[in-house]
Amino acid sequence: MPVIAMTQEMGSLAKDVALQLADTLGLSIMRHEVVEHVAERMNVHKSLISRLRGGKAGLVERLTTDRLSVEVFTAEELFAQADRGNIVLRGWGATVLLRPVPHVLCVRITRPLKQRVEWLMEHLGTEDFASAEAEVQRSDNAHAARMNAQFGVTWGDPQLYDMVLNTERVSVDSCVEQIRQMLARPEFTETAASHALLADMALAARVRAALLDDDATHSIRVTVESHGGRIKLSGIVVDDDERSRTVNVAAAVRGVNGVDDGLKSMAAAKKFPAARF
Secondary structure, three states, X not given: OOEEEXXXXXXXXXXXXXXXHHHHHOOEEOOOHHHHHHHHHHOOOHHHHHHHHHOOOOHHHHHHOOHHHHHHHHHHHXXXXXXXXXXXXXXXOHHHHOOOOOOEEEEEEEOOHXXXXXXXXXXXXXXXXXXXXXXXXXXXXXXXXXXXXXHOOOOOOHHHOOXXXXXXXXXXXXXXXXXXXXXXXXXXXXXXXXXXXXXXXXXXXXXXXXXXHOOOOOOOOOEEEEEOXXXXXXXXXXXXXHHHHHHHHHHOOOOOOOEEEEEEEOOOOOOOOOOOO
């Protein structure tokens, strides 16, 4: 079941490539699922998530929105979509989050700035090159800042991708054909091992989201790993009560068939009950 993780760069024609690729191979395209999922999880309006993602949120919105919740709930939905297979995932850090999975093809579709600005001008029906250029650059800066803050990577670094296609020189048709051919290569054939890895990553993401979403464990920060559906928890908690709450929430997540408790209680918990590491 093919999974393509693709960048989302304004005016690059990535959307055109994704649509034609989906039509050619009979794949689904992730559209608004992440915005809707994150907004519902955080109990905020979808427009806020869209503004944050596009770099259009105001200062107060940026300062008051829980960035960790956005990241955790985004990852939960992305992994869930990828685990179902037969899909094109654009943006939202999909190329970084899914890169460890061998059968996921990570693609960057790009184009020179001038052509991207001209695309936006045509899209908006304007002749104001300067304003269109400022909008494209604002979008680029927002993407770069988010990728660096969340993953510690440089947006656009070619080493993050399996393919980099420039639509100034390569047509949409040719991009689709190149991606189709790459998907047919043995390196990107889904195996039992690669499917199990993706399933484990999706389960770990669900557990992290459940811990963050539950009032009893919202402020607890631990490491979550999944191996064959069995969850391993590690890290430091304040006391045995936090340990029990964390284990119980993780164990209740759909798909978890056991929890290995590797959590450690702070020796000084009684003296410093509010301490966190």
